[in-house]
Amino acid sequence: MILVKRLLIFIAIALPAVLVAQVGDTLVPLRYNRALMYREASQPLQPQTGSRDLITTQNGLDYIFAFDTMHLPFIDDFSTDKQKIYNYDLTQPGVDTVIDYNFLVNGVYMDYLEGIDTQSFDLTYNVNLQKWDSIANPMLVVIHYEDPDNFYLPTDTDTVWLRPNGYINNGSFVPNGIPADTVFYNKADTLYRIPDDNYSLWTDSYTYINNTFGIDPPTIGVATFDGLSLYGAPYHQTLSNSNEYGSADTLSSKPIYLKTKPTGTGTYNNSDSLYLSFYYQPRGRGEKPDEEDSLVLEFYSPTLQDWTQMWSATGGDTKPFQQVMVSINDTNYFQDGFRFRFRNKATITGNLDHWHIDYVRLDDGRSYADTIIDDVAFVDQATSLLQTYTQVPWAHFKASPNTLMKSQSTAQINNNSSNSKLVNFSLQVDEDGTNIYTSGLSVVPNFAPTTLQNQDFDLENFVFPTTNNDSTHAFNVKYVLNTTPDFNRDNDTAFWYQQFKQAYAYDDGSAELAYSLQGANAELAYEFDPLVTDDSLRGVYIFFPRIYENVTSLPIRFMVWSDISTNDILYLGGSELPSYSQDRDIFVRYEFDKPIAITDKFYIGFRQTYSDNVYIGFDANTNHQDKIFYNVGTGWMSTLYEGSLMIRPDFGNGYDPYPVGAEEIVHAENVNVYPNPAHDVVNIVGVNLNGTYAVYNIQGQLMETGKLDGSTTSIDVAEWEKGFYVIQVMQENSEPEAHKIVIN
Known part of the structure; x- marks a missing residue:
């Protein structure tokens, strides 16, 4: 579905990048991504840039997050989120402690070392011979570990000897009289080493893995780049410059073996024909990246210890997902610890300048023409089994359960293969963790190659059971496809969480x-x-x-x-x-x-x-x-x-743990408060008013009191601050009444 099927008109107003403008109503980009604001993943304060583990500090403690180096192939279609989650829980299995030190002496820790640059000798007195003997001190090898990001790697080596225990002066022994040429001071820090999760493929989690922003991706799920941090807030929070521009999201691979083959029988070189491929799309259902915005691919060389740009695209409007093929043929990259990353440059003050990538593959034995994936996959999230609505009140559904049930549901399927495929489809429903329905198999004997099409799932008169007597209820719906061979099984299932609460809903719970x-x-x-x-x-x-x-x-x-x-x-x-x-x-x-x-x-x-x-x-x-x-x-x-x-x-009972504002009392017909909103004067009008009034601000502070005078009482509000106020009217022989007003 294309978001707007007409010419896009851009107008200049205070908001950057208004998507569409027409007289009356308008659409604009969001500033935040609510789906990420309560993310449980904790990102380190500094990104991991090298090819080894990451060292970071959290709550005064030092942590090492280990990254297992991966063997080829590297494949991610973003049907699940495989970004790194940094879990600082020290009770998780596999956590151990590591000592970080500045140097070791012959492999042994010492608090400090006083060294001499040349051969040194200690003196001992020989009582039998009545003379001083000299004994050569052994050579000491000092290995330094001073790289804060790779503390376990040696950075330098010194050769010294212990400072002599003294010298002879006019026949007398002078202890410790020879100064040291060099003094080494050591410091031991304890770090907590967190093992790798053996699941993630990426070392950061700045992008938004979702199945709503991309339009017709190769498979369900994309990684979205925008101007927001991993917690869904703008990188640049100041509104004084809403067009602040800079580097935004980063998606970095784990270290990869590009020297050592998984079989251990040899090393990679140009003859192995290594290619990295991926699909990308600007905008999608988000906001169009401008011409100065870009999406960039970079490679990391452990030899050069630096990142190099290999590919980039400039901003533009929505277009179909396009595949990119990048050859790896430089010997600087045929190293264990190779990495690659995607980055975007964008307006960093909001949910702007969207790029989406899908189906990242790095493997050997490929060619520039290797663009076909033998994979049949869902493309979009599953949909509700209800007609029209995504959610209805549970009590309403129970009163008429057959009215809203679909006779069949539809999902978009993509055959990325170059061959026709025999594909089976089914649908499953779980209630409270127990399967209550599995449809019969729908068979497509010849699913056409490289096509995207809608697949109907026959519900066979299925109706959600209504035996649950709670005020709300829910079911898990699962769409499943199966074909053989199939390159990737992760994208063969699509889910829908069917909720029945106390409200009607058309939306799917996500805002673009x-x-x-x-x-x-x-x-x-x-x-x-x-x-x-x-x-x-x-x-x-x-x-x-x-x-x-x-x-x-x-x-x-x-x-x-x-x-x-x-x-x-x-x-x-x-x-x-x-x-x-x-x-x-x-x-x-x-x-x-x-x-x-x-x-x-x-x-x-x-x-x-x-x-x-x-x-x-x-x-x-x-x-x-x-x-x-x-x-x-x-x-x-x-x-x-x-x-x-x-x-x-x-249509619920109104219980709300997070109520908005104060509850208004229903006021009698004989009292009216106007104008509302007001600017200079508020009038309390009624018939034979006899009593008092009190005005409170939104914080509950008493602002003014007075007597009601006949039919009209006027209150001067010209100096009041803008906002909400409550006027409480108290008359004899009558319940107090509260009238909410706005001062503008």
């Missing part, structure tokens, strides 16, 4: 872009058709992504319509501030101040107060553009953008 409206009082409506018509809507889940502008001070009012064509409004909430999620769940839940009875199709969205854009997450992998509508004052229009908004109407 951010969507917004332009204009004060602009309205956004998202269409949903529920399975049941006797439940009440209680809130909404929404993902506000962090971009270049902070939207948390831009008030919105959540709305629900039964029909937008007639402007039939079921709910218009008070002003709320967008909030960024602080935990692993990217969605934030907003509770409505009253349940909204839903009897048919409905629309949920919001009205923004100012002309400033309020950005929400946009999933470019699931397309429900026919459900997205906006009104900027000229009537309701459909969006032109293919994708899904990350807005989920919630």
Whole structure:
């Protein structure tokens, strides 16, 4: 699926690289990658640049992370994440301690050594002969270890003799009277050596391994390069220069044997025809890299101890994945400890300038024409077995389980081989770790060579069982293909985690872009058709992504319509501030101040107060553009953008461990507070008001109190800071009422 099937128009605004602009709504790149912000991998403070182990410090302790040197072939199609995870847990198996020292003397540790550059002699007094005898001191070999990155490798050697124990002066022995030519001081440090994981292929984890950003890759999963660090934040955090440019992500291979063959029968040379190949794609479903942006391939020579650029590509718009073949024919690289790495240069202030690589292969016995892989593979992530939605409330599904089930599901398969293939397909469903369904085999006897096609999986009237009585439930869905021979089995399975919570969802949980409206009082409506018509809507889940502008001070009012064509409004909430999620769940839940009875199709969205854009997450992998509508004052229009908004109407009970703002009290009909938002004056209006009022800021601090006076009480707010406030109205013989207002 191409993200936008029309001419891309770029406009100059405060945000860099607006993807698409049209009157009313817009798409822009994200600034952060929420999928990486809670990554458990810990990256060392400094990258590993040489061909041996990595030494780093964490929490005051010194660590050595061992890297096993690999034999050919090197293959990674990124269907799984094989980047190095740096686990600093000292209780894991295989951890041992290593002593780091500055020098050894004849292989023995000494705290210090006083040496003489020439042959030295110690003196001893011979009582029988009544004279001093001289005894030659043995030669000492001092081996130095002073490379901080390779402390176990000798850096220099000295030959010395021990300083003599003294000398004779006028017939008398003078102890220790000869000064040393050289004094060596030693320091022993304890390091903790962490063994290799025997799984990873790369020594860093700066790239994003995913199956959503690439468009039609050779196999499922790509490594995405952007302007973000391994934890999903921009490399350059300062917003004063949103176009800061520089080196960004790096993907470095482990050390590789390119001298010693795995059989031990010889060494590699040009006659072995070594080639490194990979596929790459600019942009994909992300943001287009500019002309000055680049993707670079570099080789490391243990002999030269340096990296050399071997290939590069400059930025541009999306194009199909292209394979690159690079010959290894320089004797400087036929060494054990050879490495290669990919790097990108980009705008390092956000999730920008995307490159994606796939199917990296390094092996011998290849040629420049060796571009075909005998591999049949899934291309995209698996999809939901539900029609229309990716998620529905568990209680709603249980009420009508057959309504939403697909009769068949579809997955994209790629035959990378040059031969027709006999391929079997099946689908499996697990519940609570137990297989509850396995489909019959679907057989494609002649899957055409080098083709990408959709494969249907017949569900044979399967319906998710509804015996579980919890409020939420989930199933694991697995798509499986099988063919023989097959070069790589890792990409023969695709997964979908089918969740049933308490909300409806069109999106797949990943955001590739951010969507917004332009204009004060602009309205956004998202269409949903529920399975049941006797439940009440209680809130909404929404993902506000962090971009270049902070939207948390831009008030919105959540709305629900039964029909937008007639402007039939079921709910218009008070002003709320967008909030960024602080935990692993990217969605934030907003509770409505009253349940909204839903009897048919409905629309949920919001009205923004100012002309400033309020950005929400946009999933470019699931397309429900026919459900997205906006009104900027000229009537309701459909969006032109293919994708899904990350807005989920919630029918649950409203429990939220991370509530947004203060709960509003439903106020009586005879009290009104206006204007809202306000700038100079706020009026409390009612019939025969008799009591007091109190104003609190968002931190709960009391700002002002006063008496209610008849039908109208005015409060001067001209000097108040912008933000949310709560006005508490307390009348005689009546419950206190809270009115949330915004001062702009």
